[in-house]
Amino acid sequence: MFDEAKYSKKKIEDFLQTLDGFKTSYKVARKFREHAKKFKSRLLQKTATLDSVEENPGHFPDLKEELLFFDEAFNHDKARKEGVIVPNKGVNTDYDEARLDIERTESCLQEYLSQQKTRLGCRTLVYWGSGKNRYQIEVPESMLKRVPDEYVLMSSKKGWKRFRTKEIEKHIADLVDAEERKDVALKDTMRRIFHSFDERYTKWNAALQCLSVLDVLISLSKYSKSADGEVCRPEVISPEENTEPFIQIHEARHPCVTRTFGGGDFIPNNTFVGVPDDTEMETDDDTNSNSKIVLVTGPNMGGKSTLMRQVGLLTIMAQLGCYVPAEKCRISPVDRIFTRLGASDRIMAGESTFFVELSETSAILQHATKHSLVLMDELGRGTATYDGTAIACSVVQELSQRVQCRTLFSTHYHSLVEEFSHDPNIRLGHMACMVENEDEEDPTQETITFLYKFTKGACPKSYGFNAARLANLPEDVIKAAIHKSKEFEETVNRIRLMKLMWKSGSRDDLIQQLRVS
Structure with missing residues (x-):
């Protein structure tokens, strides 16, 4: 019913498109930088000029620092392809600390393996396994006599035995803790990035308002030049x-x-x-x-x-x-x-076409x-x-x-x-x-x-x-309608004549009207 991965990817794509749009708008404002002073229209001049200009600043916000922050915050291409925002160094301190702890723990494990190679006098010792079974020291059967007592047998295959020690278990526990902290920080990164974007709402909104004005002015100009x-x-x-x-x-x-x-x-x-x-x-x-x-x-x-x-x-x-x-x-x-x-109803609100018309008419008469x-x-x-x-x-x-x-x-x-x-x-x-x-x-x-x-x-x-x-109504239907229309018209004429009779009170006038009609 709900695929979180697809939803997150679509949301990230929309976010990146929004940033690209603001990059383009900022380029537009910079192109106007040398020409805005020549504009006769004060509205156009203010709309197309950056607010960072020292002399006669405009309304268009300078988005250079904001756009640079989001460019350096994460890898946009990777986020677009994988649907995951991986923060660059310095953006998310929790993520940076967790990743540093992972590197340190993995380094300790490699150093411990080197010590065991020297201790057993076997340069072929390697770590084996993945997931929960990772970091098992794989020892050839020919070297089993040299295996210390603290080695705990975990698994085996023909010609090989696999062991762990308390030292390895301790490092694995540290590694799992750091990886969990990294996953939590990674999931929270998208929220933090969006929050950082939201904190700059005032500037984004100012840019959109200026773009809207420019869009309207350009559209009106193009129509005025190309109207038929x-x-x-x-x-x-x-x-x-x-x-x-x-x-x-x-x-x-x-x-x-x-x-x-x-x-x-x-x-x-x-x-x-x-x-x-x-x-x-x-x-x-x-x-x-x-x-x-x-x-x-x-x-x-x-x-x-x-x-x-x-x-x-x-x-x-x-x-x-x-x-x-x-x-x-x-x-x-x-x-x-x-x-x-036009004519339309609001069927979900239980309002008929005629009721909607009268409601709109009421609003007109009131306002x-x-x-x-x-x-x-x-x-x-x-x-x-x-x-x-x-x-x-x-x-x-x-x-x-x-x-x-x-x-x-x-x-x-x-x-x-x-x-x-x-x-x-x-x-x-x-x-x-x-x-x-x-x-x-x-x-x-x-x-x-x-x-x-x-x-x-x-x-x-x-x-x-x-x-x-x-x-293309059927001919018979139209002719029947014409006949009915004449009947209605005759009825209306009779009523009109009756009114005339009552008003005039003259029988001769009524007869004359009947003859004319």
């Missing part, structure tokens, strides 16, 4: 007392999607939140041109989620100081980005501020239509009236669009599409072309049957 298409330097506008939070992005592209799929076919989009759309002529009806909430509608697979993720990523990149894939980018600072995207950015994708889809619509409506109202933060809220609830179409703090936008052979009786004959362009206004339909056809 046009990139721009973002403008982060400091908020003033009378300045409302806003996002203004022209012809932006998703930084990950463009890199993954080549970027040639990606359709750029404008996103304006909290500011007027300066790419189109504003009309007198555009009372919500400075709205902070944008209700995003559009066909299934039309690009709504991609647009929202794009805005979130570009906001982060802009505040990091990276060039962004857009023609122009102006934003006021965002304190936090809250997202409610979002005026300067936050909220991205919410199809809230309310995990429950009944009326329940989901009602929850989505109340959340939008809360974000609009109380929180008043920048928000992109995508939905397929078209009644929600009607509800907030005249709210001055809410703007309507949709992912455009082109419909050919539009047929109200048989939507399966329609051909939908996604334009992936974010435009003003609301999308009239979600074209769910087109998505069903693309997913």
Whole structure:
């Protein structure tokens, strides 16, 4: 179930790789030594400069002594191959003392054997045996008459007898004691080495922090130089007392999607939140041109989620100081980005998909501020239509009236669009599409072309049957769904007409409405 030798070997390999990584990082810092003074960025200059520099020291720790200690502490190649750390002299005093005692005892045993050779007048005497049977003096039978009385017979073979003496037994006892102390010290060496490494945690952590900063800066630099298409330097506008939070992005592209799929076919989009759309002529009806909430509608697979993720990523990149894939980018600072995207449950915690969505929505409503950015994708889809619509409506109202933060809220609830179409703090936008052979009786004959362009206004339909056809649902199933959809729509229209009758109180108006419908 548990192989200690393999575990120790793997642990030692990881430890040696860690040391090699710090050696490399130290080489990187030394390479910057002559160039760091020329850096315009104070952050980069401090990050790449060693703290041991006398004039204008930086934050990168000087690891020379630490790395030298571990280089000289033990044989790295032997430890990597055998999975055992054997300390060099001076690292583990207990191990050094035990090894010295072993050498002394073995020397005493060899000296005792020389004395016995002289005493018996036999130069062929040797020690025989291993383990518990070691250090038995092997005497030829021709010399047995000269064997002293203190010799104790231990074993024999043809032509030879093997003996021990009290002196040998005493030395063996000393030898076994020293070997046991050596084994104990050897087992404790790995712990001591790791403890020595842990004592230098402050320096290791400082080096990692500097490396992290360098890694981010280099990554941002490489992306800014090699991004597909046009990139721009973002403008982060400091908020003033009378300045409302806003996002203004022209012809932006998703930084990950463009890199993954080549970027040639990606359709750029404008996103304006909290500011007027300066790419189109504003009309007198555009009372919500400075709205902070944008209700995003559009066909299934039309690009709504991609647009929202794009805005979130570009906001982060802009505040990091990276060039962004857009023609122009102006934003006021965002304190936090809250997202409610995708659908997932927490089955081990007993939390359903809808419960997880509501928990995340609750966190947004509790912690979002005026300067936050909220991205919410199809809230309310995990429950009944009326329940989901009602929850989505109340959340939008809360974000609009109380929180008043920048928000992109995508939905397929078209009644929600009607509800907030005249709210001055809410703007309507949709992912455009082109419909050919539009047929109200048989939507399966329609051909939908996604334009992936974010435009003003609301999308009239979600074209769910087109998505069903693309997913290869059986034709009979789709037609049955279309028939059922018409029944639902007729029911809703009847209810609407009944409400009109009660409100107007006129029988003639009701008949006229029925004729029109």
